[in-house]
Amino acid sequence: MKKLFLYPAALYAEKEATEIVTILGSCVSVCLCDNVLNTGGINHFMLPLWNGQGLASPRYGNIAIEKLLEKMLYLGSDIKNIKAKVFGGAEVLETETINFNIGKRNIELAFNTLVELKIPVISSSVGGKFGRKILFFSDTGEVRLKYVGKTNLNSNT
Numbered sequence: 673m674k675k676l677f678l679y680p681a682a683l684y685a686e687k688e689a690t691e692i693v694t695i696l697g698s699c700v701s702v703c704l705c706d707n708v709l710n711t712g713g714i715n716h717f718m719l720p721l722w723n724g725q726g727l728a729s730p731r732y733g734n735i736a737i738e739k740l741l742e743k744m745l746y747l748g749s750d751i752k753n754i755k756a757k758v759f760g761g762a763e764v765l766e767t768e769t770i771n772f773n774i775g776k777r778n779i780e781l782a783f784n785t786l787v788e789l790k791i792p793v794i795s796s797s798v799g800g801k802f803g804r805k806i807l808f809f810s811d812t813g814e815v816r817l818k819y820v821g822k823t824n825l826n827s828n829t
Contacts, residue, residue: 673809674690676692678692681729685711686747686810687709688810690810691809695804697760698718700758700778700781701717701760702756702757703758703806704756705755705812706749706750707755709748709753712810712812714810715737716736718732718774718778720774720780722735733781734781737789756792757795758783759797759798761775761779762799764803779799795815797817804817805818
């Protein structure tokens with residue numbers, strides 16, 4: 673199986689079965705799964721909204737989710753077969769809650785956008801004080817999660 677590390681401000685979706693790893697703090701990843709075609713994709717966005725200035729890149733949640741969905745549809749998925757899983761959005765910095773609430777805003781953007789697109793969220797692990805390392809299997813939609821900074825905490829979703 674192909675293996676890939678997904679960096680911040682990136683997204684990935686291909687027909688080839690791929691094992692994708694990413695690490696999230698206040699960033700959020702949305703995983704889209706199509707269990708009819710056995711394909712999936714993932715993004716990793718840093719900020720909730722693109723303000724219309726500069727490059728409309730997947731570093732922004734509203735762009736990252738839209739582009740990931742476009743890629744899934746291009747690969748042959750029907751939107752009615754797509755399900756979502758959402759991860760990240762931790763408050764990893766002390767100043768996070770006082771000043772910016774970036775993690776919380778990223779989470780809200782992800783869920784609100786998926787509701788607007790009528791894509792059901794079937795699993796999530798968001799918020800809190802610890803980052804996450806996720807391993808996403810694009811062909812099955814399985815996600816394995818480990819909290820960063822905690823020991824012996826595992827879950828499969």
